[in-house]
Amino acid sequence: MQTSDFIVVGAGSAGSVVAERLSANGRFSVLVLEAGGSDRRFYVQMPLGYGKTFFDPAVNWNYRTEPDPGLNGNADHWPRGKLLGGSSSINAMVWIRGAAEDYDAWAAAGNPGWAYADLLPLFRQFEDNEAGADQWRGRGGPLHITDNRARIHPLTQRFLKAGIEAGLTLNQDFNGAAQEGVGIYQITTRNGRRMSASRAFLRPAMKRANVRLETHALATKILFDGRRAAGVEYLRNGRAVTALAGREVIVSAGTVATPQLLQLSGIGPAGLLQRFGIPVVHASAHVGENLQDHLGINYTYKASLPTLNQILRPWWGKLLVGTQYLLLRRGPLSMSMNQGGGFFRTDPGQPRPNMQLYFQAFSTVIPRLGERPILSPDPWPGFSIGLSNCRPTSRGSITIRSPDPRDHPRIVANAYSTERDVSEMLAAVKFVRRLASMPALAGIIEAEMLPGPACLTDDELVADFRARSGTVYHPVSTCRMGPDPSRSVVDPRLKVHGLSSLRIVDASIFPDSITGNTNAAAIVTGWKGAQMILEDWQ
Structure with a gap:
């Protein structure tokens, strides 16, 4: 049975960053579990090739919402990345951080350290903006951002x-x-190739001896020793595998899969879990709630x-x-x-x-x-x-539809x-x-x-x-951050309320959506989350 200091569930936009940051100093071993496969595919790397990935089950979860009265009864198609880099490997690459007021509102809601003044230095640390450095833009970081002004169509x-x-x-x-x-729009490419979170963060980390990646590894359950997250059970090549975490389990599976995994593990609305015969580890009514999308x-x-x-x-x-x-x-x-x-x-x-x-x-x-x-x-x-x-007031939910982790969850968008x-x-x-x-x-x-x-x-x-209308692929907030356990799932340091050694680091923790595309915000969440984890384990 394998033991690592940290287990990161999900090699997407946030998870790739977390794995890179936690492994950088060489002190900690990191196991990364990714349900999908490699991002080394032509239509993934070619920027405009994402049209080919829009329905491709090899790289895409291809979720569908429940028929939505707000969309004339349509069941909306929700592509989500199922490969290294997650949705950063199949998205439209537009780099928008969001408005300063978005993050200031997060901090004002009781989440210290999440104001725009706190996050701006972090953005500048990991950005490598072709337009050059200034008081807003970063230069020299691992994530290259292309300035398209000289390349646009007339x-x-x-x-x-x-x-x-x-x-x-x-x-x-x-x-x-x-x-x-x-x-x-600035976009996340470099030299004509997609600059996904995998390319910028995960692949450099994979060169380190203290990082181990398991692909085609579907996390099925977080394991607990009392109220402490002790490891993860996952399916790989048709068999169940157990991995133990000496320090923490970090869930970075995304806005859809993160609440699904928590619910499968006994963390969520008690009535829902009991209906499917899942033992309640921790009753948390907001797991899967507060879904927002553009x-x-x-x-x-x-x-x-x-x-x-x-x-x-x-x-x-x-x-x-x-x-x-x-x-x-x-x-x-x-x-x-x-x-x-x-x-x-x-x-x-x-x-x-x-x-x-x-x-x-x-x-x-x-x-x-x-x-x-x-x-x-x-x-x-x-x-x-x-x-x-940019800031819809409609709210939806994501809940498991069975105790089988291979079944897609029930997505109610309420558009x-x-x-x-x-x-x-x-x-x-x-x-x-x-x-x-x-x-x-x-x-x-x-x-x-x-x-x-x-x-x-x-x-x-x-x-x-x-x-x-349909989604523009920005779902967030299904495990939202906040100081009050009765209104949120994680605290401002991204620890799951009521449990230990378990954090969520992805777009599901957003207290509210941001003004614009959400990938930049997911990546800075990974950077900030890893920073806090390292502070706690100094």
Whole structure:
């Protein structure tokens, strides 16, 4: 039976960082358990290849929510990474830290050490930003961030100009002094390859003798000695394996799998556990509750100018961009589909931006089965303006549906379940149309393809976004952090309330969601969490 100082469950965005940090000084042995396999796959490493991973069970958990009344009864597809790097290996790579006010609110809720002033130095420590170091950006760290301003499609400049015409400012750095405005997204790539948490943190750690990685290792239960987490049971190659932890078990399985593992281990709502015959180790009503997610929708237009459709759809175009990528690591395949975007307020009364924009210089109205059709766009020139809400008030839950760890949990998203979320999205889609009506874009638009000009009234717009919206892949907060055990799962040092030697370090601990893409926040959570663990074991 193997014993390590620390067991890290999950080699995703946070877990990869935790493994690297805990092993860096050489004092501690670290076992990393990952349910998926290697990230050394062509379509994982090629940035625009993530369309191929969107439904691929080899690298993707392919979760589905319960049919959602807020989404017109649709069961939403939730891709989550099932490989080294986790969702950082299959995401759209946009690097957004979130607003300073997000983290300040975490600290104000009773979580000292989590204010933006506490986290900014940590971001700067691990970042290697191509745009250069300043008071906001870091340079020289393990995680490379590409500054795309010189590489964008010309249509993206029209989007920026339209945003300024609509009253937004030009923002040179969404991770700088303020978020509001339109600008170019920075992305996590390096030399034309995806810069996942695995590439930046885990693979360097794997070169150390004190790190051991087990892939295809599905954690099935946290083992306890009384109320102390003593180890982990996992399945590998069809057999059960037990690993013991001399110091701590750290769960970094993500917003979906972390509450699932806790519930399977007897930590969660007592009634739920008893229903499935799972002995209650620690009753905690909030395990799996408080689920938050950002919802998005695209408005798509037919253009009079060429877009990426004309180069990514024909065989000769695929050959051209493929050759360009293979030889030079440049071109459309080396980038994200979201080249530009921004943040805006749905009304002036909002204290700060509550909506996010995404500009895509191609369109995918005509679907293709089996993959997200990034590489098979429409046969006519088109582009899309997407948006998502940043701070939704709707809350959902994640609960086990059986005691079998191989069964996906029950995900109840409760999308658009509050009037505030509906009214904010209604105002937001109206703003997208206003943006498209600005001279910089209106002059090249031949037609609105989705939802189309027949969709006019408020009721029609609401019906449309209920039918067409879906997750933008930012679920958080199912094991949220807080000082009060009756309202949270972990304390401000990420220790599970009521138990010892057990921490959660991933996006499930967010007290509330952040303004923007969540991967940067998950990575800084890993860095901060590891820092606190090392402090406690000095």
